[in-house]
Amino acid sequence: MHFDLLIINGTVYDGTGAPGTQSDVGITGKRVTDIGDLSAATSSRVIDATGLAVTPGFIDAHSHADAALLRDGQHACGIRQGVTTEIIAPDGLTLAPLSRENYLMYMHYLSGILGYASEDLDMSTYATAMSNYHNKTSCNVALFLGHGPVRLEAVGGMIDEPLTGENWTRAERIIRESFEQGACGFSTGLSYYPNSFSDTDELVNIMNVVKEYERPLSIHLRNHNVERGFAGGGVEEAMEIGRRSGAQIHLEHYRTQPDSAGDLESILEPVERAKSDGVDVTLETYPYPVGSSFPQSFFPSWFHEGGPESMLELLADGESLERVISGIVSGSRGSATGNMWSHIGSEKNKHLEGMLFDDVAAEWGVSVEEMMCRVMLEEDLNCGFRGAPPASVRVWQQVEADIMELMQRPDYMVGSDAIPTGGMVHPRAYGCFPRMIGRLRRRHNIPLELMVQRLTQNAALRFGLKDRGEINEGKFADIVVFDPDRITDRATFEDPEQYPEGIPFVVVNGQVAVDHERLTGVLAGEAV
Incomplete structure (x- = not known):
């Protein structure tokens, strides 16, 4: 028997949660074709995995690499972690399906999170958008249908109008077309726009359609326009959407925060x-106590109407700016203090990357809110931030303990929420998966087979990624080979662009993408 690739002498964890077994894995073309004692077989390439774990490739259930993958298909920060499939377009924030005019406008609006991709790409349908990734990236790419593009196309821009009448007719057409073309779920983020112009009824209507395709709602919980959400938004709104529509619900980045560390009962009760x-x-x-975003998330609803050009006009006008700042201060969207600039688009202000909002504001002699507005104006919105980790090590450790307790639930999976844009990115962009399955798994004594299942099969099943997330005959050969005793993250908040250790080989669709911890340059990833 001859294979294209043979992985020998490793301990195979198949992704189902079963304990590891000493087996060889034979791969022909894109798929696993045999598992067992293959010592008599020949192969064009042999990887000796003695002392190593052989698992399905990790699946990132929440990635903001939409434009990053289009800028650089190698996507080293993800593939070096063992991530063989990125599910992009969470939070309803994505670049398709959009007309050219809306594509350019929304890319401008989202530049603080996504950065920029080529202006010449065809993003007019779900299918054409996916063609921009197929066999052009090191990893596979799955794409949510985002609430943002649906609203922009249905109502004709960044406009606060309900999805009713002709608006709903257009929205339903886009939804059905996108799911018929393979969307893996519908995503919304109710801290962002135009998503937050919606109310609960709108999301119930959308999910009444989506459930026909047996795909979930992936939801970032509401803290904007809370009066439009059932019970004031939050998790109660998400659960109500599930009750009323009968659709599957997936809660994004759902864990305790530094101010609720140790109180798992409260977040799990609803x-x-x-x-x-x-x-x-x-x-x-994801295994960190703080996240990242872009400044627009602090601004009142009316500020977003009209899109980037209107927003920049408000920031440039002194009288309007006072109203904007007042809207930020009086809002229910949380305080901007304690955050740090992670991405600054211009060279002029690049020195701000890594600086706390409070320190920049003090240096400029203005409030944090005014400083944020000034940076947004000077950067043409192309700026983003991340949270600063809690000063208390004890709080950080408690959040980590909470996260690892949550990971032992069968309904949990991992989404990095990585924003791989900027010079001082959140370390999760480089370290999320090895931190979870390495450092923290060992620290909290969690069985390796359980963690493998959470990082692989769970997401594949939830988002309909056929023949992925498991090592079995006939499945796609997306595989990670790592040292379970040595795998660990090296990315820190101070020095985030550090690749992990202990992951010598990564295979995507039968092709070796990482070879002895080095990129091969192979772009075997598919649109899935």
Whole structure:
């Protein structure tokens, strides 16, 4: 028997949660074709995995690499972690399906999170958008249908109008077309726009359609326009959407925060209550105490109407700026203090990357809110931030302990929420998966087979990634080979662009993408 690639002498964890077994894995073309004792076989390439774990490739259930993958298909920060499939377009924030005019406008609006891709790409349908990734990236790419593009196309721009009448007719057409072309779920982020112009009824209507395709709602919980959300938004709104529509619900980055560390019961109670009502709920998390975003998330609803050009006009006008700042201060969207600039588009202000908002504001002699507005104006919105980790090590350790307790639930998976744009990115962009399955798994004594299942099969099942997330005959050969005792993240908040250790080989669709911890340059990733 001859294979194209043979992985020998490793301990195979198949992704189902079963304990590892000593086996060889034979690969022909894109798929696994045999597992067992293959010592008599020949192969064009042999990887000796003695002392190493052989697992399905990791699946990132929440990645903002939409434009990063288009800028550089190698995507080293992801593939070096063992991520063989990136699910992009979470939070409803993505670049397709959009007309050319809306594509350029929304890319401008989202530049603080996504950065920029080529202006010449065809993003007019789900299918054409996916063609921009197929066999052009080191990893596979799955794409949510985002709430943002649906609203922009249905109502004709960044406009606060309900999805009713002709607007709904256009929205439903886009939704059905995109799911018929393979969308892996519908995503919304109710801290962002135009998503937050919606109310709960709108999301129920959308999910009444999406459930026909047996795909979930992936939701970033509401903290904007809270009066439009059932019970003031948050998790209760998400659960109500599930109750009323019967659709599957997936909660994005759902965990305790530094101010709620140790109180898992409070965050899980509404989830368990909804499950008892028959709602199908899954959840995701990442292993860090703080996240990242872009400044628009602090601004009042009216500020976003009209899109980037209107927003910049408001920031440039002194009288309007006072109203904007007042809207930020009086809003229910949280305080901007304690954050740090992670991405600055211009060379002029590049020195701000890594500086705390409070320190920049003090240096300039203005409030944090005014400083934020000034940077946004000078950067033409192309700026982003990340949270600063808590000063208390004890709080950080408690959040980590909470996260690892959540990961032992069968309904949890991992989404990095990585924003791989900027010079001082959040370390999760380089270290999320090895931190979870390496450092923290060992620290909290969690069985390796359990963690493998959470990082692989769970997301594949939830988002309909056929024949992925498992090592079995006939499945796609997306495989990670790593040292379970040595795998660890090296990315820190101070020095985030550090690749992990202990992951010598990564295989995507039968092709070796990482060879002895080095990129091969192979772009075997597919649109899935």
